Amino acid sequence: MPQTQPLPPIRSARPAMTAEVMARTGLDEAVLARLVHAFYAKVRGDAMLGPIFADRITDWEPHLERMVAFWSSVALMTGRYHGAPVPKHAGLPVTWDHFERWLALFRATADEVCTPEGAAHVVERAERIARSLHMAAVDTQRSGSVPSLG
Numbered sequence: 001m002p003q004t005q006p007l008p009p010i011r012s013a014r015p016a017m018t019a020e021v022m023a024r025t026g027l028d029e030a031v032l033a034r035l036v037h038a039f040y041a042k043v044r045g046d047a048m049l050g051p052i053f054a055d056r057i058t059d060w061e062p063h064l065e066r067m068v069a070f071w072s073s074v075a076l077m078t079g080r081y082h083g084a085p086v087p088k089h090a091g092l093p094v095t096w097d098h099f100e101r102w103l104a105l106f107r108a109t110a111d112e113v114c115t116p117e118g119a120a121h122v123v124e125r126a127e128r129i130a131r132s133l134h135m136a137a138v139d140t141q142r143s144g145s146v147p148s149l150g
């Protein structure tokens with residue numbers, strides 16, 4: 001029987017990337033939790049967005065926890081979120097105006113809660129995701145079916 005060499009350990013670059021982003025932006029789980037809670041407090045009180053969320057979310061705690069995991073994955077690359085946001089937004093009665101409003105509230109909250117570098121980091125990602133969720137919503141409004149994006 002041939003001698004097999006022990007395999008080298010698999011090293012993920014992710015923890016190093018997470019540490020680098022945290023050091024550069026000041027973002028961590030606690031800051032992201034504050035960002036998410038403060039942001040959805042604004043959303044819930046907003047005349048344009050509040051009713052859309054109120055019609056669909058009755059129990060806010062699981063939603064807020066999911067959103068902290070989402071931002072942890074998106075901003076810090078922790079892989080904590082395992083979900084599919086596109087189908088959840090595909091059927092919403094929204095136009096780009098709603099996404100603009102969402103982004104305006106998100107930018108304002110990020111400026112209040114994060115360092116300038118942290119705010120720039122999360123806002124850039126929110127803008128990119130908002131554009132793709134908007135496309136998914138518009139596609140569904142046109143065709144009536146949910147696009148197959150993750």
Ligand code: HEM
Pocket residue numbers: 049052053056057066067070082083084085088089092094098099102125126127129130133
């Ligand atoms: C017009 C703007 C938006 C509206 C009205 C909206 C509304 C909603 C609603 C009602 C839910 C709950 C869906 C459900 O549980 O059935 C949800 C979930 C979620 N939203 Fe949004 N959203 C908007 C924009 C965004 C943006 C820009 C992002 C990301 C940057 C985002 C990320 C998410 C995520 C990650 C979830 C959780 C999906 C899951 O269940 O895993 N949303 N949103």
